[in-house]
Amino acid sequence: MDKKIAFIGAGSMAEALISGLVTRKGSRPENIWISNRANDSQLARLQKEYGVTPSRDFSTLLRGADVVLIAVKPKDVLATLTQAKEYLKEDMLLISVAAGISTASLKSIVDIEIPIIRAMPNTSAAVGKSATALSGNEYVKEKDKQLAKSIFGTVGMAVYTDEDKMDAVTGLSGSGPAYIYYLIEAMQLSAEQIGLEPQDAQKLIIQTLMGAAEMVHASDKTPETLRLEVTSPGGTTEAGIRVLEEKGVKEALIECIKTATHRSSKMGEELSEKINQGILSN
Template sequence: MTLVTHTSIAALNICFYGAGSMAEAIARGLISQELIAADRISMLNRSNAERLTELSSKYGVRTVLQGENNEHFLRNADIIFLAMKPKDAAEAIASIRPLISSGQLIVSVIAGLSIGSIELLLGAKLPIVRSMPNTSSTIGLGATGISYSEAVSSEQRAIAEAIFQSIGINAVVDEPLQESVTGISGSGPAYVYFFMEAMMKAATELGLDDNVARDLVVQTVLGAAEMVRTTGEDPAELRRKVTSPNGTTQAAIELMTERGLQDSIIAGAKRSAERAGEIGAAIERNISE
């Protein structure tokens, strides 16, 4: 990140409309990476005062509990993060339409919601960033897909990418590929957890203690991911290196292949991407009604 970008972010006011786990992860990344002071971040939701109290106490961000109202936060924000649940998105975004101005950058972290839908709800061709972070963002190891509307300036692009770099890595993709990002990295952590569940179950069925099973599986997955990252080698090549002819690993891989593990993972990722499109279509239908 350039000094200019860092300075640019530090001078901004950022408002999160929605105060769930993803909003918290991004706010925490910004604060922990010292990109912006906590008192320049505001977080709001519709009714959960307990959640706002928690966030204010934990990070020092501003909420309505300090005496300012949501309208003030939204009008005075340079960047507004749309972080509400998809089912609430259309109504919530339409409700803030009178408060939004052309100079603000709108960043959506709502699965399935297109840039065109956001423009329709806000009634203008604004600078809009559509993003798809994943839950690993909460520990600074997220993977985020980013797409831009035509109105986003080069400086705004740099700021958006710096923000998401504070919680992991990001990839800029054409908007039609956002569903693909959802199918791979958005839902991806759950696939890995599902695999780990099966590994742990196998370990206990093989007689290992639950705690030992957990430690071995966690370290095995962590080590394998780090091997791919640090060596730069293709996972298929690393797999071949550990798979001796007629050995134990080959026996396992052959059975997993026979039972369709790889095909199931590919089909599942594609179904996740397809479902993301369905969710977006449902939101769009809701807008047009």
């Protein structure tokens, strides 16, 4: 990809994307520029490790940029974009990974007719296995969509959805890794109680989860069908599943995701309100 990509923010998500772009040949290191607010050692480390160019001067950072990727905390988006907006051009693609901030709010900050894509990756981007959802504003063209998809494709898979579905994506896959980690915690605790060595148990748990996920991915059968195929009447699996049903585990997971989705929506509304108030006060 022969495009200049300017990262504003150089935390863990930015690093995952930089690593993906460089190691998977999505971009040449000399085309990637990075910036953060104050962490000099982080910029120096990323420069040494990936060959990217650091700069806190927005004029230099954004000059000739094809993609400007906002990777700061949601609370810092208004201040950051207010400083950077005079250097943004309508032919740039603005991408934000700041959770909860709509493309409309971003557009109101920069105040130009620029294509904006909102991205919701998850922390599995660090190992190239993110599930990322993308949505764009009315200025996004097909070439912008393909460019964004190619960037996030270096850290996993990426799909487009309507922006009004982004809170649901946040509740499902954005927060999803934590639900799986919670399941692993429970499986590890059970392994201890039934007498397995922790190191052996972890290997077994990880391989079981990876194998089950691959089965769902590779098969044209539903998860329910796959489950029933290994649940022999009167067997061990049936006994275990019965306990999960008695404890309401499925219902708890459904409620968990619905609650996370609702919280994402509320946070987005609160952030948008703060951004609008901040714009009016400037």
